[in-house]
Amino acid sequence: MHRVNIYFHGNCLDGAVSAAIFTLFYQEKLMADAEFRYHPLAHTPGFTYDKIDFDGDDNVILDFRYAPSERVKWFFDHHATTFTEPEHRKHFERRTELPPHCFWNPSAPSNAGFLAAMLKKHYGYHLPSIGERLLVWTDMIDSASFPSPEIPVELVELAPAFASLLEGSTDPLDTEKFIADLVAGFSFDDMSHDPYWSNRLNRVRQTNWDQVEDIKRVLKLKDNVSFVDLSHSERSGYNKFIPYYLGPAALYSVAVLLYRNRYKISVGTNPWHVLKNAEPVMDIGALCESYGGGGHSAVGAIAMNMEEGQKARTTAHAIVEKLQKHVEQIKHEQAKSLL
Numbered sequence: 483m484h485r486v487n488i489y490f491h492g493n494c495l496d497g498a499v500s501a502a503i504f505t506l507f508y509q510e511k512l513m514a515d516a517e518f519r520y521h522p523l524a525h526t527p528g529f530t531y532d533k534i535d536f537d538g539d540d541n542v543i544l545d546f547r548y549a550p551s552e553r554v555k556w557f558f559d560h561h562a563t564t565f566t567e568p569e570h571r572k573h574f575e576r577r578t579e580l581p582p583h584c585f586w587n588p589s590a591p592s593n594a595g596f597l598a599a600m601l602k603k604h605y606g607y608h609l610p611s612i613g614e615r616l617l618v619w620t621d622m623i624d625s626a627s628f629p630s631p632e633i634p635v636e637l638v639e640l641a642p643a644f645a646s647l648l649e650g651s652t653d654p655l656d657t658e659k660f661i662a663d664l665v666a667g668f669s670f671d672d673m674s675h676d677p678y679w680s681n682r683l684n685r686v687r688q689t690n691w692d693q694v695e696d697i698k699r700v701l702k703l704k705d706n707v708s709f710v711d712l713s714h715s716e717r718s719g720y721n722k723f724i725p726y727y728l729g730p731a732a733l734y735s736v737a738v739l740l741y742r743n744r745y746k747i748s749v750g751t752n753p754w755h756v757l758k759n760a761e762p763v764m765d766i767g768a769l770c771e772s773y774g775g776g777g778h779s780a781v782g783a784i785a786m787n788m789e790e791g792q793k794a795r796t797t798a799h800a801i802v803e804k805l806q807k808h809v810e811q812i813k814h815e816q817a818k819s820l821l
């Protein structure tokens with residue numbers, strides 16, 4: 483039997499939806515009775531494809547790093563960091579299949595949306611209509627461009643609830659079944675009536691509301707900067723939108739978290755705040771870098787090891803003070819421009 487191996491971003495709604503869309507395309511346009519195997523991948527530090535054989539008859543990479551291998555026939559990704567070496571990019575650019583099999587667009591909000599658009603354009607493949615509606619959600623969720631903090635915090639809608647379920651899942655069967663259900667043509671609404679999913683969705687929503695309660699108890703908001711110290715008890719996840727949900731006046735938020743084997747300082751800009759683009763703009767990634775961390779312009783983090791709990795708290799306080807001074811500066815600039 484013809485076997486298709488799909489390697490995709492694991493614990494991620496975008497990765498799983500991409501895997502389902504590619505399967506539907508393959509069944510309709512290339513081979514109706516191929517066998518599919520799904521291999522979720524994770525962005526662990528130092529990840530390489532060295533240990534992966536690409537032993538399918540067709541090997542496909544979706545929503546994950548480029549692999550410079552002749553055995554990989556299909557590739558779709560939207561991560562800016564997809565090429566880990568300059569050689570990998572050259573390898574990608576040398577691909578000559580027509581119509582093309584390998585696609586990359588770092589400005590696409592989700593890989594699923596990009597994949598669907600390329601399959602339509604180059605292969606005349608049209609998604610079923612429930613799929614089209616799903617892409618509005620994958621775009622919103624993968625680029626974290628929610629119209630309000632209620633959506634990623636209250637998880638009332640099924641798409642962000644499923645996204646949160648997959649992110650926190652430790653059971654490989656969850657992603658496997660999720661893809662199979664989408665391929666079988668079920669909508670999220672259909673799936674939510676299946677006890678397998680309704681039990682898990684209830685748990686995800688409950689865990690999230692517990693987090694809202696935990697954060698509410700320790701949240702401090704002063705001078706438009708919120709601070710959350712959760713470094714005294716271990717946790718497995720942190721919903722970074724909760725501080726803005728509870729304290730919309732925060733332009734910036736800082737949290738100290740304790741995970742199984744490290745401390746983490748999480749820093750972010752409130753995407754719903756009116757001053758988020760006000761001058762001077764704070765580059766959060768650069769701020770975190772100056773303390774040994776990193777990130778993007780609006781979000782960043784600093785990791786510290788298990789012996790550095792006190793240092794993590796001191797550093798977090800220093801960052802809070804810096805951000806409070808920065809808000810003062812923004813307000814000063816604003817007042818000046820009004821004169």
Ligand SMILES: [Mn+2]
Pocket residue numbers: 491496497545560592593624
């Ligand atoms: Mn993605």
